[in-house]
Amino acid sequence: NAGVTQTPKFQVLKTGQSMTLQCAQDMNHEYMSWYRQDPGMGLRLIHYSVGAGITDQGEVPNGYNVSRSTTEDFPLRLLSAAPSQTSVYFCASRNGRVNEQFFGPGTRLTVL
Amino acid sequence: SQELEQSPQSLIVQEGKNLTINCTSSKTLYGLYWYKQKYGEGLIFLMMLQKGGEEKSHEKITAKLDEKKQQSSLHITASQPSHAGIYLCGALYGGATNKLIFGTGTLLAVQP
Numbered sequence: 001n002a003g004v005t006q007t008p009k010f011q012v013l014k015t016g017q018s019m020t021l022q023c024a025q026d027m028n029h030e031y032m033s034w035y036r037q038d039p040g041m042g043l044r045l046i047h048y049s050v051g052a053g054i055t056d057q058g059e060v061p062n063g064y065n066v067s068r069s070t071t072e073d074f075p076l077r078l079l080s081a082a083p084s085q086t087s088v089y090f091c092a093s094r095n096g097r098v099n100e101q102f103f104g105p106g107t108r109l110t111v112l
Numbered sequence: 113s114q115e116l117e118q119s120p121q122s123l124i125v126q127e128g129k130n131l132t133i134n135c136t137s138s139k140t141l142y143g144l145y146w147y148k149q150k151y152g153e154g155l156i157f158l159m160m161l162q163k164g165g166e167e168k169s170h171e172k173i174t175a176k177l178d179e180k181k182q183q184s185s186l187h188i189t190a191s192q193p194s195h196a197g198i199y200l201c202g203a204l205y206g207g208a209t210n211k212l213i214f215g216t217g218t219l220l221a222v223q224p
Contacts, residue, residue: 033212042118042200042216050210058211090155097209098143098162101202103155 001026004104006091012110013081021076021107023091029102031094032074033058034066036087037106043090049074081111115139116203118215125191126223133186133218135201141181142209145202149217155200158186188220196222 007022025032033048035058045058049068063085065077074093078085088108094101115138125131135144146158159168161177161184168175173195175186188195202214 031210035214040121040216043202043214045211045213048211056210059213092212094212098160098204100157100160101145101212102157103147105154 003027004091004093004102006089006104006107008107009105010108012112013078014112015082017081018077018079019081021078021089021091021109023074023076023104024072025074025091025093025102026072027093027095027102028071029093029095030071031096031101032068033092033101034064034074034076035090035092036060036085037090038087046076046089083111085109086111115205116201116213116215118199118201118218120218121216122219122221124221124223127192128190131188131191131220133199133220135184135186135203135215137182137203137205139182139205141177141184141203142206143204144175144177144181144184145204145212146175146184146186147200147202149198149200151197191220191222193222193224196220 004025034046035043044060047066049055088106090106091104092101119134143162145160147155149155164179164181166177172189177184198217200217
């Protein structure tokens with residue numbers, strides 16, 4: 001199993017550009033989440049999903065959209081990038097409510 | 113998350129010394145996760161606690177969830193340079209157990 005994979009690893013955007021961060025897992029996990037990590041802020045939950053077709057907002061959802069059309073994939077879309085979205089983004093998945101949560105390697109995004 | 117606080121924010125210890133990191137919740141926890149992150153890398157799952165009074169160990173790292181299920185402590189015995197990194201606690205709350213939210217983390221440095 002590849003586990004949780006994320007692409008790209010690094011990305012530089014200009015303010016106002018759009019892009020999609022990709023996340024995929026091959027463990028058939030129901031739960032998938034997106035987090036951002038800023039210095040001194042720990043991890044903050046952006047959006048999460050409890051299954052295909054079901055998504056919900058986390059702590060900091062503004063400026064981000066998600067969809068979950070398949071169990072495997074959970075892309076995160078930035079419609080109009082802002083410098084405040086410069087961060088490291090982690091995707092995660094787990095099998096059920098109270099189980100180990102696996103994290104992807106992260107995407108380092110810089111918005112100029 | 114303001115519901116979940118970690119202390120201390122940072123810690124420097126001499127190799128061989130013991131240390132404790134605390135994670136305190138303003139609400140009763142349904143489940144508590146501990147992760148470790150090396151600088152610039154992904155997150156490594158250490159352990160998860162769910163029952164009040166539960167204690168688990170992983171090599172020289174022990175974590176306990178108090179009886180009231182509002183605080184967890186992570187204890188490292190005889191610290192080594194390999195223990196250095198960021199330690200993060202994550203919480204599930206009853207009624208919102210779909211969301212796994214995290215504290216701000218504790219940065220640990222171990223001096224040889």
